[in-house]
Amino acid sequence: MAATRAPRLTTKGQATRRRIVEGAAEEIRERGIAGTTLDDIRARTATSKSQIFHYFPGGKEELLLAVAAREAERVLEDQEPHLSNLDTWSAWQSWRDAVVARYERQGINCPLGMLITELGRATPAAQALTSQLIGQWQAALRTGIQRLQDTGEVDPQLDADRTAAALVAAVQGGVTILMSTGRLNHLEAALDTSLTFLRTAAPNVG
Amino acid sequence: MAATRAPRLTTKGQATRRRIVEGAAEEIRERGIAGTTLDDIRARTATSKSQIFHYFPGGKEELLLAVAAREAERVLEDQEPHLSNLDTWSAWQSWRDAVVARYERQGINCPLGMLITELGRATPAAQALTSQLIGQWQAALRTGIQRLQDTGEVDPQLDADRTAAALVAAVQGGVTILMSTGRLNHLEAALDTSLTFLRTAAPNVG
DNA sequence: GCTAAAATGGACCAGCAAGTCCATAAACTG
DNA sequence: CAGTTTATGGACTTGCTGGTCCATTTTAGC
Structure with missing residues (x-):
């Protein structure tokens, strides 16, 4: 509400804005949110102070929120095309592998997590963002499970x-533990155990 | 290594040190780590700047680490006596309820999580702390599962x-989601699904 | 091309928070 | 009780960082 009395952006403006968001995201991934200053971002993106405030009148908070939104998109994007096609066991397995690979690559840094812990308490907007992300994620998995039920x-x-919901939590927890300890095996255990559970819940068993 | 060329503490000194750690923990729980300054802590604990640096020569980082260690203890303490006595299904259920209750009470604030995301990247010590906590937690649950296998x-x-490991991840994920969205149901779903999985993995089924 | 709006550059400001210093008061030790 | 170590008080410094301001250049639309 308060923020973003948005001026109309020219093509150039859009590009710059995007560059700032991407650069900020990179910086945060490398240095962490606490270690990232507007000046770092400014230097990295070859912009000036006034540009940052021109595109994000709400200052750092607004910028961070934009970064968080971008990272949230990325989380789901990186699980495609698997996440939207969980029709068979082998599709589920591919998804599992994609998730593991994605976070293995990302390693210690969970920019989104950082942004949430940092912004969450302050901004309701950040909280809404997370809720939405988790909702979408959960919905996609639910659809996949229903497909298996249909077949x-x-x-x-x-x-x-x-x-x-449990699956999302399991993945999230695995990722959190990966972030804090650098170990990947909890994420793998969480995913594999969850999938085993699904397989175990076959109709002939019940 | 670097820090804490510890001077011998008198009784009074120990008390003050403890007071600072506890006060800092409270402050962080309320305001978040980013919103907590040494001066806030100083005011809350009725101490002076020099006392903080007297007891924590390494400055803020050392203090935060001490707080993190304390919070880590608390995490396990709060699951007792259930966590150490997971012999029967009803014991597991009690543990589940205790976990849910604990985090319901704590709500949005996961001081440990904050400390980890903030310190983890900087300090290997923080990472070690987390690894140890998760290790202990996992070991306790493993023992409980083995008991069920024995019986x-x-x-x-x-x-x-x-x-x-999967269980720890599930709980952790549920907590993370609780922190970011304020919703408790993911934690509950994660716990219940995990317990259902355990129950399903009965010997007569395999 | 001319004008208004948008984009950019970068100096500057103000506040805050970590950390330093030294002086003083208590508390152990023998 | 004397001397040394530890505890405490609090002023002060210093560097950084978010944010402001205004001057200048570029772009868009007519």
């Missing part, structure tokens, strides 16, 4: 939404 | 350690 691979009695 | 309630084929 009779999984017990239709199973609460797909709740199971999807 | 024949769970398939002995199940990899107890890996399952425990």
Whole structure:
């Protein structure tokens, strides 16, 4: 509400704005949010102070929010095309591998997580952002589970939404632990155990 | 290595030191790590600047590390006596309830998580701290699973350690989501699904 | 091309917070 | 009780960082 009395952006302006967001994201990924100053971003993106405030009148907070939004997009993007096509067990397996690979690559840095812990308490907007991300993620997984139920691979009695919620939590936890300790095995264990659970919940068992 | 050329502490000194750590922990729980200054802590604990640096020669970082260590202890303490006595299904259920209650009470604030995201990248010490916490947690859960295997309630084929790892990740993820969105249901779903999985992995099924 | 709006450069400011210093008061030790 | 170590008070410094301001250049539309 308060922020962004948006001036109309020219092509050049859009490019610059984008450059700032991307540069800020990179900087945060490398140095962490606490270690990132507007001046670092300014230097990295070859812009001036006034440009930052021109495109983000709300100052640092608004910029960080934009970065968070961008990173949230990336989280889901990076799981495609698997996440939207969880029709078969092998598709699920591919998704699992993609998730592991993605976070293995990213390593210690979870820019989104940082942004959330930093912004979450201050900005309701950040909280809304996270909720939305988790909602979308969970919905995609739920759809996948329902597909398996439709094709009779999984017990239709199973609460797909709740199971999807558990799955999201499991992945999230694995990632958090990866971030804090550098170990990947919790994420793998979480994913594999969850998938085993799904496989176990076959209709012939119930 | 570098820090803490510890002077011998008198009784009074120990008390003051403790007071600072506790006060800092409270402040961080309320205001978040970014919003907590040494001066806030000083005011809250009725101490002077020089006292903080007297007891924590390494400055803010050393103090934060001490707070993180304290919070890590608390995490496990708060799960007792359940965590150490996971012998029966009902014990597991009590533990589940204790975890949910603990984090419901704590709400949005995960001081430990904040400290980790903030310190983790900078200090290897913080990373070691987290690894240790997770290790202990996982070990306790593993022991509980093994008990169930011993009493024949769970398939002995199940990899107890890996399952425990998945459980820790699930809880951690649920907590992270609670922190970022304020919703408790992911934590509950994660716990319940995990317990259902354990129950499903009964010897008669495999 | 002319004018208004947008984009850019960069000096400058103000506040804050970590950390330093030294002086003083208590507390152990023998 | 004397001397040394530890505890405490609090003023002061210093560097940084977010944010402001205004002058200048570029772009868009007619």
